[in-house]
Amino acid sequence: MNFYNPNNRNNSKKQDGTIHKWNSMMPRNIRRDQQSSNSQNETSNSNIAAIAGNWIEAVGTIIAAIGSTPSRIFTEQTLTDFNLIGNILEAGGTAIAAEAGSELLDVVGDQLQAIGNIAVVAGILNSNEQSSELLQKQGDLLQVVGLGMTIQTSGQLTLLQTIANTGNIIQLIGNVIQVFANTNSTEGIVTNAVGAWIQAVGAVITALATE
Numbered sequence: 001m002n003f004y005n006p007n008n009r010n011n012s013k014k015q016d017g018t019i020h021k022w023n024s025m026m027p028r029n030i031r032r033d034q035q036s037s038n039s040q041n042e043t044s045n046s047n048i049a050a051i052a053g054n055w056i057e058a059v060g061t062i063i064a065a066i067g068s069t070p071s072r073i074f075t076e077q078t079l080t081d082f083n084l085i086g087n088i089l090e091a092g093g094t095a096i097a098a099e100a101g102s103e104l105l106d107v108v109g110d111q112l113q114a115i116g117n118i119a120v121v122a123g124i125l126n127s128n129e130q131s132s133e134l135l136q137k138q139g140d141l142l143q144v145v146g147l148g149m150t151i152q153t154s155g156q157l158t159l160l161q162t163i164a165n166t167g168n169i170i171q172l173i174g175n176v177i178q179v180f181a182n183t184n185s186t187e188g189i190v191t192n193a194v195g196a197w198i199q200a201v202g203a204v205i206t207a208l209a210t211e
Contacts, residue, residue: 046100046102047100047211049096049097049099049100050097050100050101050210050211051207051210051211052093052096053093053094053095053096053097053098053099053100053110054093054097054203054206054207054210055093055207055210056089056090056092056093056096057089057090057093057094057097057203057207058093058200058203058204058206058207059089059093060085060086060087060088060089060090060091060092060093060117060203061086061090061171061196061199061200061203061204062086062200062203062204063082063085063086063089064082064083064085064086064087064090064196064200065086065193065196065197065199065200066079066082066086067079067080067081067082067083067084067085067086068083068192068193068196069193069196069197070189070190070193080124083124084121084124084125087117087118087120087121087124087139088117088121090113090114090117091114091115091117091118091121092114094110094111094113094114094117094146095110095111095114097110098110098111098114105149105150106149106150108146108149109145109146109147109148109149109150110146110150111146112142112143112145112146112149113142113143113146113147114146115139115142115146116138116139116140116141116142116143116144116145116146117139117143118139119135119136119138119139119142120135120136120139120140121139122135122139123135123136123137123138123139124136133183133184137179140175140178140179141179143175144172144175144176144179147168147171147172147175148172150168151165151168151169151172152165160209160210160211161209163205163208163209164205164206164209164210166202166205167202167203167204167205167206167207167208167209168202168206169202170198170199170201170202170205171198171199171202171203171206172202173195173198173202174195174196174197174198174199174200174201174202175195175199176195177191177192177194177195177198178192178195178196178199181195
């Protein structure tokens with residue numbers, strides 16, 4: 001036998017209200033968690049891309065430096081192939097790093113470096129000696145401009161950011177040396193090789209400091 005209790009209706013209304021509030025709160029919390037999770041995933045993917053891009057670039061600069069260094073071990077064709085492969089890797093690495101960039105100047109700077117490396121590749125593949133030299137010099141200049149845009153000159157930097165910035169400055173110095181090196185002379189070839197190795201050292205430093 002059931003007895004009517006007027007308080008049951010009030011209790012039922014309170015329970016319904018509590019359930020409604022709980023249900024209305026759940027999607028918001030879930031949405032916040034999803035947004036937070038998506039944000040963390042995007043940051044993680046961006047960091048991975050930046051690390052991968054900078055290390056690919058660093059490996060490319062080392063290979064290109066080997067190709068720019070006069071050697072009795074490797075033939076001229078092998079050195080040219082090293083230079084070609086190195087610049088292709090540099091272009092790919094900086095393009096990946098550009099996709100991971102958050103600052104406009106960094107993105108544009110990396111893109112210019114990638115275009116510069118492509119110009120160098122085009123110069124290496126060009127059979128005309130004058131056109132080849134011109135394209136390579138233009139490519140080096142584009143890399144100088146691109147690197148200059150990525151160097152941070154203001155604001156408080158963390159230790160890793162300072163190290164990465166130093167690496168970019170060293171790369172810039174190496175590229176400038178290559179721009180002014182006259183590769184038609186023995187001295188100029190050596191100077192170009194020195195610039196290539198300075199750039200390689202800077203790229204490795206930048207890669208090591210990428211977080």
